[in-house]
Amino acid sequence: MSIVVTGATGHLGRHVVTQLLEKVPAEQITAVVRDEAKAADLAARGVTLAVADYNSPETFDALFAAGDKVLLISGNEFDKGRPQQHKVVIDAARAAGVALLAYTSAPGSLTASLVDDHRATEELLFASGLPYTLLRNGWYHENYTENLAPVLEHSAVVAAAGDGRVSSASRADYAAAAVAVLTGEGHENQTYELGGDVAWSFAEYAAEIARQSGREIAYNPVPGETLQSILTGAGVPEMFAAVLADVDASIAKGELVVDSGDLSRLAGRPTTPISEAVADALK
Helix, strand or coil: CCEEECCCCCHHHHHHHHHHCCCCCHHHEEEEECCHHHHHHHHHCCCEEEECECCEHHHHCCCCCCCCEEEECCCCCCCCCHHHHHHHHHHHHHHHCCCEEEEEECCCCCCCHHHHHHHHHHHHHHHHCCCEEEEEECCECHHHHCCHHHHHHHCEEEECCCCCEECCECHHHHHHHHHHHHHCCCCCCEEEEECCCCCEEHHHHHHHHHHHHCCCCEEEECCHHHHHHHHHHCCCCHHHHHHHHHHHHHHHCCCCCCCCCHHHHHHCCCCCCHHHHHHHHHC
């Protein structure tokens, strides 16, 4: 029996594998990667590597074994039909008879177009008959804190989210929840709504950056169309800029406030505050 993690060299996948190594022997972990070279450090720690690609179904043939627990981390190729990519993994897992397939989805409260692929994948997972766990991850701190350079350059946080609030958490927090599911019992056919313990507004976020950086940082709310223009002008692909503006509209409606407490319960600790993520980003 292995614990198999897809997308293992991605931002979230690395956190999951690293935390799994603290819980189970390395030989029980299989990291699914597209580029073996990027996972050399994991292999050096004893993790088994499997080279496979969502776009090449044959690469998943015989990758899973009966009894495996699998974490399907959602793909990031928005233009390549993600539900069909995910179906490749689901079909292979069903053929192998895995014990559990956990999927990183999106909050049930979110109506932005971003969730369409996730809901389609959830339906495929339900139809498969596999024991499943839905990890409906909320927003990540790093979606914002990894992009502080333009904030500091222009002395402004710009968003189309009005006074909306976000229950974000760190990637490490969401990874801890996934690890709890993969190493624990009783998570079959469960749905977890995951978000940070404390929701924050963009005005509060700007104030926190100002406090820690010692600079004046304002929050500039803008219409969605303006945000899209700013993003595309900065080189963000037009389709993805539209997705981000759509998410901000959902934030304005309160759809990314997730107050279930599921994330801290699964992680076994409070979630990381946004102030800590800002501090890490400013180092």
